[in-house]
Amino acid sequence: MExxxxxxxxxxxxxxxxxxxxxxxxxxxxVRRVVPITGGRIDGDRLRGEILPGGADWQLVHDDGSTTIDTRYTARTDDGALVYLATSGVRHGTADVLRRVAAGEAVDPREYYFRLGVRLESGDERYAWLTRTLFVASAARLVDAVAYDLYALA
Known part of the structure; x- marks a missing residue:
């Protein structure tokens, strides 16, 4: 069997x-930190919309400097559907790189590991495929934002 x-x-x-x-x-x-989510965008061919304020990242920072990511938030697609997003992941790197990230410096995301598992849900039938698909992401921490490329496992 293949x-x-x-x-x-x-x-x-x-x-x-x-x-x-x-x-x-x-x-x-x-160390527990709560990072409020204030907005943002999702831009892709199959999924486009605005991230609504009100979610957060309930993260844990560990003694080795690594961070466990735990976010929950909501987006409204450009055609009016609501989508729930939840991420679970990890960010780690060398002490120097993590210090620069924490200080808000622009750090090349290839210098540290920041990966996410992403769960999406929607009650809108046009987006039912989101609930039936597994997603992963590669991320970067910016000064006042996180950016990630969302991938479906096909």
Missing amino acids: LPELELERIARVHVELDDALQVGPTARG
Whole structure:
């Protein structure tokens, strides 16, 4: 039996605008930070829309400087459908690179690892395919935003 090989189909570039992080502080699991999501855009051939304010990244920063990502937010497509997005991922790199990222410097995203699993849902039948598809992303942390390329596993 031969199983199908995995392929990636680029769906969209996602640009998530962020507010300043709220520092919850040290916990048993790491330093908890809540980063409010204030807006943004999704731009692709099959998915286009506006990210609505109100979501957040409930992240944990670990002793080694790595960050566990846990976001939930909503987008409204350009044709009026609502889409729920949730990401789960990790960002890590050398201490120097992570310090530069945290300081808001422009750092080439190839200098650190920032990958996401992305879950999308919509009650709009035109976007039912989102709920039946697995997604992954390669991301970059910008000064006041995160950008990622969203890929469907085909």
